[in-house]
Amino acid sequence: MILVYIQQLSTSKTLLQSAAKLAVQLGKSFAVLIVAETESELKMVLKECEIADYQIFIKDSSKSLVEVCEAEEASFLFIQLPEGQTNGIRRLLNDCRELRIPYLFYKVLFNQLDLTKVILPIGFLEEELEKAQFAAAFGRFCGSEVKMLLANDYGSKAATNADKMKELFDKFDFSYTLVKATKDSFKVEAESIQVAEKEQAGMIIVSASRDYGLDDILFGPKEYHVLKKSPVPVLLVNPRGDLYALCD
Secondary structure, three states: OEEEEOOOHHHOHHHHHHHHHHHHHHOOOEEEEEOHHHHHHHHHHHHHOOOOOOEEEEOOOOOOHHHHHHHOOOOEEEEEEOOOOHHHHHHHHHHOOOOOOOEEEEEOOOOOOOOOEEEEEEOOOHHHHHHHHHHHHHHHHHOOEEEEEEOOOOOOHHHHHHHHHHHHHOOOOOOEEEEEOOOOOOOHHHHHHHHHHHHOOOEEEEEOOOOOOHHHHHHOOHHHHHHHHOOOOEEEEOOOHHHOOOOO
16 A cells, blocks of 8 residues: 655645556555545545545544554555645654655655656665665666666775665666766765756655664754755655664
8 A cells, every 4th residue: 555644735736646646556555644624625636636546544643654554554655745844854754763664755846756767875784775675666667767876985885785786676677777976875865866856867765764873863864854955755765673783
């Protein structure tokens, strides 16, 4: 199921159309999460969008986004960012830290989702590999060209991650390219914003922070700054903490 969390119905039409189209491409069911007072208005908007096959879930204030997604077995979450509410990004990021599914932030000013080209920044952390399966899905089912942006590091870890991703991609029939970034692993996501704008890409896929340091708590984690500045939707993938436990 692809679930869309709507906070401002008056500006939700493009997001709803984008999510419904992706649900068809990926062969998933489509559902919308809203507060109870907007259910009748949502049905009118869905009718205007010519979306007939859907489910509606009412947001229970006692349940977190994570609990809702797990209860409804969602496999992909769209999150609307209403105009003028970018300050709410950090709150939403905190709400999503325990999600085990990819989640995409969609500003109301964005055009309809165009997955012709997807930007995939690649750094040295091992959890970067988790993004590959989603990039491959867009390539396979949405006809996306995946542009791999390899961090310009001295070490070989980022390059090793890229090689492993290519092994997966080569199993399927879709187009991908690998280019070297000018920035290292600490800044490659920021550079991906410029690349996405230059290449007219439709999405950036970013790994969320595994842990928050003091700077992240005070000024926001790296994904916060990417989301705030990005001219296109950003798909976030949370690291699996159980897969990356430190050994003694």
